[in-house]
Amino acid sequence: MTTKSKLYRKEAYWGYLFILPPVLGLLIFALFPVIYSVYGSFTDWDGLGQMNFIGLDNYKELFHDELFYKAMRNTLYMMLGIPLGLLLALMLALGLNRGIPGTTAFRVVYYVPVISSLAAISIMWNLAYNGDFGLVNQFLDLFGIKGPNWLMDKSTVKPAIMLMMIWKGLGYTMLLYLAALQSVPKDYYEAAELDGANAFSRLRHITWPMVKPVTFFVVVTNIIGGSQVFTEINIMTSTGGPEFSSASVVFYVWQKAFGNLQMGYASAMTVILGLFIFIVTLVQFKLDRSSEINE
Amino acid sequence: MALRRKWANSFIFAILLVGGVFMIAPLLWMFTTSVKDRMDVFALPPVWIPNPMHFGKYSEIWDKGPLLSGIKNSVFVAVTVTVVGTFTSSLAAFSFAKLRFPGKNKIFLLMISSLMIPYPSIMIPQFMMFSKMGWVDTLLPLIVPGLFGNIVMIFFLRQYLASVPNALIEAAKIDGSSYAGIYARIVLPLIKPAVAAQLILWFMAIWNDYLAPIIYLNSPEKQTLQLVIANFNATYAIQTDYPLIMAASVVALLPMLIVFLVFQKQIIESVAISGVKG
Structure with a gap:
């Protein structure tokens, strides 16, 4: 003993x-x-x-700080790309799940932006969005469209950064979807096909519910990541964009804390940011629990 | 039916191909811009394959900014943190997965909950703390916290260790192995693939980090590579020397691209697992 x-x-x-x-x-x-x-x-x-x-x-x-409101609105605006990214990623994953030749190569190609340095990518897109000789406008020119000076215009700077974020994150989401799709048992689809379910209803009643955990995970991680966006903003619009139209919350925190040495004020912003993330995580946890019970 | 499927597959292949072009074309453009003559950058219609290619910028960048010291600093930070931090993390993962002690699950839960603390919420006090210690403008604030381990890594290694049978560890205990011995001789060899994948992912994250370096590092020769190229961008954009900026950015991007291409199978697999389990 x-x-x-x-x-x-x-x-x-x-x-x-x-x-x-x-x-x-x-x-x-x-x-x-x-x-x-x-x-x-x-x-x-x-x-x-x-x-x-x-x-x-x-x-x-903070309640009366117009710039803080603007930074919050900008941050939320740039998160609007999340559903679009999800949809594109799911479509790509469905395409890749058919055993088409070159699947491995496609996975690698789509994943390259994910592993690339965000600073380098931001510098590249900074130039690509240049109004006169940027890649984006040169491409649009092929269709006879005259593109704006993306990052200098307050109405286009946020969508421009949002598109870049979708481009960078697409491969990651696609990969998660693909892994989830590969774990769906084949006989589900065979049974549905025997029952005469068409492609769309198979997608809606089998695929979508089966990949729901991934959708959930990606939405939450994207919201958490998106609420902390900084590097792109700092590099592509070093002053926070025309009329502060691309400044994110963390960008404003950084300016206030380390530029103006208003650390107490900046801390208050980070407390609000922390609470926001806490609530998102809590909601995920709760919903995750309830979906487990329901199924 | 088979024919229809074949047609559908060809169609999907074409779409995937177009998507792939959209993924890679901007990166290719980045490279071709770096080997363009300065005037070709502004040429309309665009020059896709400059003739001749000018690789001169790739030798010029080393004199135009502290690129070399940036690489050295980034390598130093990433290697020190991942090597020491992987050791501490794997040891903790072993303890959480296989050893018995009171309060274990509560402590683990506390660690996992701390993952939702965003870095911006702690960066201001952390900065003041390190500034009191005189560590501002040194690499220490980027290195020291990581040496204590990485909670994400602990989480995944613990998951991985769940598949290692307890009997293996019990047997070693009966044979009189010390706990350090069990870790070194049994656990570590078994979890090597998971450790390697997690280490690479962590290395990439440190290499690409931007927010922490921009807060702490002021002197050009102290800066990490990502900051150095951001300064290239800020400085030489005024002179419209875009080939120079792109060349420096390609140099910053290339090491991780090579690491990825070499280890793509392991990286992709471990990321895919993280989502299913996550």
Whole structure:
């Protein structure tokens, strides 16, 4: 009995020791900062002088900050590309799931933008969207369309960045869909075909429900990622675009925190961002649970 | 029926091909722009294959900005973090998957929940913390947090370890192996493929990171590669030296492209799994 409990103690000792580094890392580099961030959002923190408690002043100011609203609207606007990306990715995955020759090569080709450096890609698209000699307008010119100066025009800058984000993320979503499609048992389709179901109803009643978890996962991760968009904005529109029309929330946070040293104010924004992401994750969790129960 | 399917497949193949062109053409254009004569960039109709190709920009870029030190810094950060961090992560994954100790599942759940903390929500206090330590404008803020491990990696390695039979580990315990010995001789060899795939994915993420470097690094010779090329873009766009900018960007993009093409099977497989399990 004593030797057994000794063995257990030994196992627990090593168990704790092995998880110590990530637990410490979590406490020092995530939990402590996140709590400090919340605290800082109630102060006039400027990173230099003393931090004075000012209650909800930062939040009240945010409520009247036109630029913050603009940054939020821009960020949400750029997320409108998510459903379009999903749809394209699903169609591509359906095409690739038919055992067509070259499937492996296609997977690689569509995945190249995903692994490419976002900074390099943003620099390339920055030039590609140039009004006079950019790739996009040269392409449109083939059809006799005179394209705008995409990134300089406040009505086109957001769709332009959105399209680039779809282009970059397409391969990833497609890959996840393809993996899900390959796990759908073939006899489902055979049975449906025997019952006389046409291609569209097979898609609607078999494929779509079967890939629902992936759709869900991608929507949530895209919302979380999309709410933190920064690099594209910083490189393609270094001032936040014409009339701040492409500035994202994180771009504005970055400007306020590290440009103007309004760290308390910027922290308040990150608290709102954090809450938004928390709610999205919670909704996913809840829906995920309920869909499991229903099926 | 068979004929109809054949036609449908040819049609889909054509669509996939067109889509593939849309994926690759911008990257090809990036490359051809980098070997264009400066005037050809503005030529209408566009020059797709410049004749002759000017590779001069690829030797010029090394003098026009701290590209070499950028590569060195990026390699240093990514290698240090992934090598040490993979060790700490795999050790923790082994502990979470196979060892018994009180509170294990609660701690694991806490770690997983912390994944929803977005980096922007912690970057300001983190910056102040590192600035108090005098680490601003050094690579340390990019390296040190990663050394403690990566929760995503711990999660996937733990999943992977679930398929390793417990009996294997119990047997080693009875044989008198130490826990460190079990990790090194049994666990690590078994999870090697998963470790390799996760390591590559993490390496790519660090290599391509932009937000953390832009916050911490000011001096040109301290900057990572992604920042260096962004500065190329900002500096030389005014002089409309686009071939130079594109050449620097191609250099920044190429290493990960090569890594991807070499390991594409492992990368694609491990990403596909992440979605199904995720």
